[in-house]
Amino acid sequence: MSAPRSMPWPLVALFTAGYLAPYLLPTTVGRLDGGLPLTATQAGAIGSALLLSSATAGFLLASRVDRLGPRTLARTGLALAFLGYGGAALTGCVPAVVAGALAGGFGSGTVTAVAASGIAAQRDPHRVTTLGLLGVSALAGALYLTIPRLGPGHGLPLAALALTALAVWPLTGRLSARTAAGGHTPVGRGRPPRPRAGLLLAAAMPCWSLAQNSLWGVSGRIGTAQAHLTEVTVGAVFAVALGAGLAGVVGAGALGPRLGRALPIGAGTALIAGCVALSASARDLPAFAAGEISWNLLYPVVLSYVIGLAASLDPRGRWAVLVGSSASLGTAAGPLAGSVLAGWAGFPAMGLLLAAGLLLAAVPMTAVALRTGRRALPVVEVAVETSAVPVRRAYDTASPNSYAATSAR
Numbered sequence: 001m002s003a004p005r006s007m008p009w010p011l012v013a014l015f016t017a018g019y020l021a022p023y024l025l026p027t028t029v030g031r032l033d034g035g036l037p038l039t040a041t042q043a044g045a046i047g048s049a050l051l052l053s054s055a056t057a058g059f060l061l062a063s064r065v066d067r068l069g070p071r072t073l074a075r076t077g078l079a080l081a082f083l084g085y086g087g088a089a090l091t092g093c094v095p096a097v098v099a100g101a102l103a104g105g106f107g108s109g110t111v112t113a114v115a116a117s118g119i120a121a122q123r124d125p126h127r128v129t130t131l132g133l134l135g136v137s138a139l140a141g142a143l144y145l146t147i148p149r150l151g152p153g154h155g156l157p158l159a160a161l162a163l164t165a166l167a168v169w170p171l172t173g174r175l176s177a178r179t180a181a182g183g184h185t186p187v188g189r190g191r192p193p194r195p196r197a198g199l200l201l202a203a204a205m206p207c208w209s210l211a212q213n214s215l216w217g218v219s220g221r222i223g224t225a226q227a228h229l230t231e232v233t234v235g236a237v238f239a240v241a242l243g244a245g246l247a248g249v250v251g252a253g254a255l256g257p258r259l260g261r262a263l264p265i266g267a268g269t270a271l272i273a274g275c276v277a278l279s280a281s282a283r284d285l286p287a288f289a290a291g292e293i294s295w296n297l298l299y300p301v302v303l304s305y306v307i308g309l310a311a312s313l314d315p316r317g318r319w320a321v322l323v324g325s326s327a328s329l330g331t332a333a334g335p336l337a338g339s340v341l342a343g344w345a346g347f348p349a350m351g352l353l354l355a356a357g358l359l360l361a362a363v364p365m366t367a368v369a370l371r372t373g374r375r376a377l378p379v380v381e382v383a384v385e386t387s388a389v390p391v392r393r394a395y396d397t398a399s400p401n402s403y404a405a406t407s408a409r
Helices: 009-023 025-035 040-061 070-090 094-120 125-150 155-174 195-226 231-255 262-280 285-313 318-345 347-373
Strands: 379-384 391-396
Touching: 009 025, 009 040, 009 070, 009 094, 009 125, 009 155, 025 040, 025 125, 025 155, 025 195, 025 318, 040 094, 040 318, 070 094, 070 155, 094 125, 094 155, 094 285, 094 318, 125 155, 125 231, 125 285, 195 231, 195 262, 195 285, 195 318, 195 347, 231 285, 262 285, 262 347, 285 318, 285 347, 318 347
Parallel strands: none
Antiparallel strands: 379 391
16 A cells, blocks of 8 residues: 555656756856857757757657657657767767757657656656656756866766766666556547647746746846846855755645645746846846845746646646646747847846736636636546556546646756
């Protein structure tokens, strides 16, 4: 009886490995134009291409994880990530770096698809995902503190991504070789359930992610150019903000489903919009720090409920994968959009526009949360392999314990 309650650590590890690339994007892109003959725009384009490749993998594999098998896909994705990022880290040839980033990004997206599908089938997916968010936030924070001390060059963040993929590989032996339910339930075939709600959520996510990553892409410039802070001070603010993100992850795990889905998503996104506007208009340290730290505190909390909502729409995880991939599209376009908006209208006006976009995106997301909270999905049977012996169980996918989450920075 204890097996169903055990933590599926392989899924947590896969989540961490898959989402690490977006979290490290600022330092990855910054070191590309510093260590290679690239302009800042060209380096940003490579970063966007990496995330687009990751999103493409999610879209292609959303309905195929069951068919191809979690273990096979996870190992394929980790191998692509290790070889792609590792190859890009070891070469100074720009075309080879681009090819490696694309291959590594596709590998990250493949790993994320496996993790999202597996987490959606858990009895308490919200707990699993918050642990994944905690893992990737902690690892990214440690790397942000460590990489600058190891010297210059574009290869260090890419090597960190490759080594993370290599470290996770041994855990894939505990994944199921076949589908969660062996392909015997009708829910696993054909179109995912609740297509209108799933498509509406997937359509809103690029805007939600775009607005936040637009700010993330230019936050350093806001701190130095508008708030007149030194790079050291800005770095210290970001370090504290990452720590606040860890606190947010812990808070999301502690809250669980107690507040439902609509309130954390709707009210949380509204608060994030205020933080975005505050940070973008900051002209001194207190305002800049308050905006960045508050934003990073709230972001993982809302994110966990958003992808938890997607996971609740389909116990096979197809909507969770598609919504996560849609968010990756916004993540990829965010730095470019932020730069364009800031150059056109200035940082404060950019913040107001991004905040308005977040409020607009919150409307359909909250509506989906309200509607699906009143409708139950049928009871389905899934198999979860957390040890050498797979365990079967039946559960109601709309019950309070069937609550999940995932994202991307």
